Amino acid sequence: EYYHGQASEVIVLTPNGAVSFGEHHPVVTIAGPCAVENEEMIVRTAQRVKAAGAKFLRGGAYKPRTSPYAFQGHGESALEMLWQARQATGLGIVTEVMDTSDIERVAEVADIVQIGARNMQNFTLLKKVGTQSKPVLLKRGLAATIDDWLMAAEYILASGNPNVILCERGIRTFDRQYTRNTLDLSAIPVLRSLTHLPIAIDPSHGTGISAFVPTMSKAAIVAGTDALVIEVHPTPAQALSDGPQSLTLEQFDYLSREMEIISQAI
Numbered sequence: 001e002y003y004h005g006q007a008s009e010v011i012v013l014t015p016n017g018a019v020s021f022g023e024h025h026p027v028v029t030i031a032g033p034c035a036v037e038n039e040e041m042i043v044r045t046a047q048r049v050k051a052a053g054a055k056f057l058r059g060g061a062y063k064p065r066t067s068p069y070a071f072q073g074h075g076e077s078a079l080e081m082l083w084q085a086r087q088a089t090g091l092g093i094v095t096e097v098m099d100t101s102d103i104e105r106v107a108e109v110a111d112i113v114q115i116g117a118r119n120m121q122n123f124t125l126l127k128k129v130g131t132q133s134k135p136v137l138l139k140r141g142l143a144a145t146i147d148d149w150l151m152a153a154e155y156i157l158a159s160g161n162p163n164v165i166l167c168e169r170g171i172r173t174f175d176r177q178y179t180r181n182t183l184d185l186s187a188i189p190v191l192r193s194l195t196h197l198p199i200a201i202d203p204s205h206g207t208g209i210s211a212f213v214p215t216m217s218k219a220a221i222v223a224g225t226d227a228l229v230i231e232v233h234p235t236p237a238q239a240l241s242d243g244p245q246s247l248t249l250e251q252f253d254y255l256s257r258e259m260e261i262i263s264q265a266i
């Protein structure tokens with residue numbers, strides 16, 4: 001039923017060189033703010049996460065917000081700011097596409113196109129990102145089973161794009177008092193047993209609380225993740241979205257050093 005015959009890695013070309021995602025490669029860190037807020041903050045964040053060892057800058061231009069009255073992202077002008085950050089640092093860019101009509105424009109700037117949790121089963125969008133050439137980061141749906149998720153990936157693969165990275169970002173929890181979602185770290189060994197596709201973990205949306213992000217990042221490395229997606233903001237208290245789960249630049253520096261030590265040890 002599943003698509004076979006693909007290599008067990010995804011290689012992404014960035015201005016700083018090729019970055020490989022997969023079991024036999026170093027853990028790749030993707031970091032940045034939930035939303036691109038202005039050019040100064042995105043370029044500064046890019047410089048700092050690069051210095052800490054991140055290979056990709058992630059920032060939202062089109063934001064899928066629960067409330068229509070919440071900040072929706074700066075759209076096209078944010079794509080331009082991401083391009084400036086890419087020029088300034090050579091980092092690869094990861095950013096979300098929500099609408100089929102934006103795919104071409106997003107793919108001009110993005111080195112990896114993100115499909116968000118809420119669109120995991122938007123089959124029209126999946127088929128369309130499957131017909132373009134940029135690798136795709138496919139986030140797990142809010143209440144998606146592993147098979148739902150793998151079949152969503154299958155839509156992209158079957159449309160001709162073999163470069164899909166699966167990103168666990170927490171599933172609906174019954175205990176919203178302490179975490180935003182339940183981060184399913186068991187997805188790592190489960191997926192490893194089912195698919196050749198690389199695996200990423202997003203501990204920021206997975207927990208919703210910045211204080212818990214370092215612990216779960218390190219746990220994900222030990223559990224064998226191929227990549228981490230971590231929200232970082234210069235001033236989380238002022239963030240336009242997801243401030244409570246965003247690390248400061250200093251906290252990300254510190255965590256990156258810890259992650260390096262753990263990666264060396266396993």
Ligand code: PEP
Pocket residue numbers: 034060064115116117118139169205
């Ligand atoms: C995001 O990455 O900022 C985001 C909205 O994530 P998710 O789709 O996992 O909720």
Ligand code: MN
Pocket residue numbers: 034035205231241242
């Ligand atoms: Mn976010």
